[in-house]
């Protein structure tokens with residue numbers, strides 16, 4: 651499979667899981683990043699060109715040859731199929747895989763970005779309350795994911811095959827949670843998720859990719875300050 655181009659902002663949120671997948675699988679791709687400049691000028695310049703921004707005029711989009719695919723869940727399913735993982739995992743494994751993709755993207759990655767953007771998206775929001783609600787919801791989700799991974803023996807099997815899309819999105823979600831909440835996440839001990847994050851065979855590739863082109867999680871201006879405030883509020 652050649653001629654792959656991923657277009658996304660110079661941020662992690664909805665794009666890093668694909669960069670991680672390509673890195674961990676040694677797949678060549680063009681990592682096209684739209685700069686986070688003032689007023690998103692670089693994005694505004696291409697937004698209406700649907701050959702670049704896709705049918706919904708939003709990123710990420712994936713180009714593969716003549717195909718243009720948009721929406722994270724659709725791109726994820728496409729890559730999962732194209733790289734043979736559907737065949738590899740079998741019926742039950744695919745249901746588990748797709749469930750991890752859904753919960754990690756919808757209930758972890760998306761709310762993390764929502765919290766970082768909360769003061770912009772909901773003017774007047776109480777950041778302290780928003781952070782505590784987000785933390786509590788993330789903790790509940792992490793508890794059920796911990797239990798599902800145990801039931802499915804997912805972590806016992808991660809060395810049996812190359813990192814899947816589900817591995818990449820879950821690892822990325824856990825890593826983003828670490829960046830945003832630091833030691834302030836609290837909640838139950840989750841040995842399986844900790845092991846997944848620390849011992850995943852793709853970890854070196856995931857971290858190398860992050861180190862090669864460091865970027866913030868979202869496109870919000872001043873994100874490091876927002877994260878510092880979230881952590882200070884949660885510590886109080």
Ligand SMILES: N[C@@H](CCC(=O)N[C@@H](CS)C(=O)NCC(=O)O)C(=O)O
Pocket residue numbers: 663664697707708709710720721722723
């Ligand atoms: N449902 C879409 C959401 C995509 C999305 O909202 N992308 C944002 C960046 S994270 C975007 O392109 N925003 C620019 C805009 O809407 O003009 C997905 O899952 O891919």
